[in-house]
Every structure is written in C-alpha cells, then in structure tokens.
Amino acid sequence: MTRNASAPFDRDDLADPASAARALLGAHLVRISNRNVRKARIVETEAYWEEDPASHSFGGVTARTRIMFGPPGSAYVYRIHRVLCLNVVVGPEGRGEAVLLRAIEPIAGIAEMEVARASQTVGAREPRGVALTNGPGKLCQALDVTMDWYGTDLIEGRSLGQNGRLVLEARPPADFIRVGRSPRIGVSKAKEEMMRFYIKGNPWVSPRKGDE
DNA sequence: ATGTCGATTCCCT
DNA sequence: GGGAATCGACATA
Secondary structure, three states, X not given: OOOOOOOEOOHHHHOOHHHXXXXXXXXXXXXXXXXXXXXXXXXXXXEEOOOOOOOOOOOOOOOOOHHHHOOOOEEEEEEEOOEEEEEEEEOOOOOOEEEEEEEEEEEEOHHHHHHHHHHHOOOOOOOOHHHHOOOHHHHHXXXXXXXXXXXXXXXXXXXXXXXXXXXXEOOOOOOOOOEEEEOOOOOOOOOOOOOEEEEOOOOOOOOOOOOO
C-alpha cells in the first residue's frame, strides 16, 4: 500500500454520454512531460450523443471527426476560433459520441500550468487563479494539449514520444461530490438539453447564470 | 475558389 | 453583458 495511490479510470464508465459526463467529474487528468507532472480534477463536462444536432459527429464521419467514431477513451481534439478543446470519446465504437472537458481544478504543477497558459494566451494579462483552467480552451493551454494528442487513448495514457503522457485517473474514493446540471454552453442547436454537468460550488466551473 | 460559421477567450462598457 | 479576434472545416460552385 502506497500513499497517493491512483487507480486507472474505468473504461466501462464511458458506456453512454450522459453517465460518462457524470463519471468524469472528480476524475483526474494527468499530464506528464519530461520536465514536470501536472495534475487536475475534472469539474465540468458536456455530453454529445448520437444524432445530437449540436455534435460535430452529426452528419457523419469527416477527417476532423473520424476519431469520434473510434474506441471509447480516445482523445478528440479540435480547434475552435483560436484555441483547442479536448473531448473523451464515449459510447460503443461507431456512434460518434463524446464528452467535452470544460473545466478543471489544478492539483499539482500549478506553476507549470501558469507558464503554459501565459505563453499561449492571446491577451497580455497573465492568467491566475480560476482563470487558469475554467474553460475548455484554457485547460488545453494549461496542460499543453495539442493536435498531437488526437486519437490517443486516455485510459492507457501511453506515452507519445517526446510529448510525454496524458492520462485519466479514477476519482479518489474519498472525494465526494455533488453534481449540478444545466443546458450546454455556446451551442446553437438542442439548446434546451440539460447535458452540461459540473461539481456544485467548485470555483473553477466556468461562470454561468443559474449555477450554484 | 470563395463564403459562412463556430462545443472560445479576452477586453471594454 | 457585448463585440472583436481569427482560422480551419465544411458547403457550395
């Protein structure tokens, strides 16, 4: 028995989008590079399901979305405006389902996250505190998630050459959470669907009206 | 070849 | 709470 024992994330918890989005709350996202280890707790997610008009997979496979139809646990990284966003592919292979990681709470390697954010952010201001990781684009900057990670398996988290490793770990058993739910952010279709999930009261959850 | 449109972020009022 | 930045994906021709 070691202290700080970490268990792998259970791939079976990615069986369907809504329950996967819940299951990923409290799980840890770990970024290991040659120089440092950055660790964070997932505090906000959104589910995108088969036949969801707001999903990138709606309308079928394209070069950009092909990994959404791949095995659950795969990373789907895409560019929007100036930034990248990270998704976990979920559901049975071939359905095009995924969970968007919208916000994380830094646990370790915070100084390294600040450096990574400052070097990639467009504004002149240096991101600190909750602004470090309280959005889907921000968390990718903080963890140096690039398109190189497209298609990598986040459960096994195998190392990607010089880039290191990006891996999910199970929520620690002692970390009890209360889950809140709301419509998704920024989508123009299926607006009313309550498919955004977040840890109630967590400061890193992206600020939205109606949240606790 | 050209036009439209974001699963966003930042800065300003 | 509003608008600009900014660029690749995708649709249309």
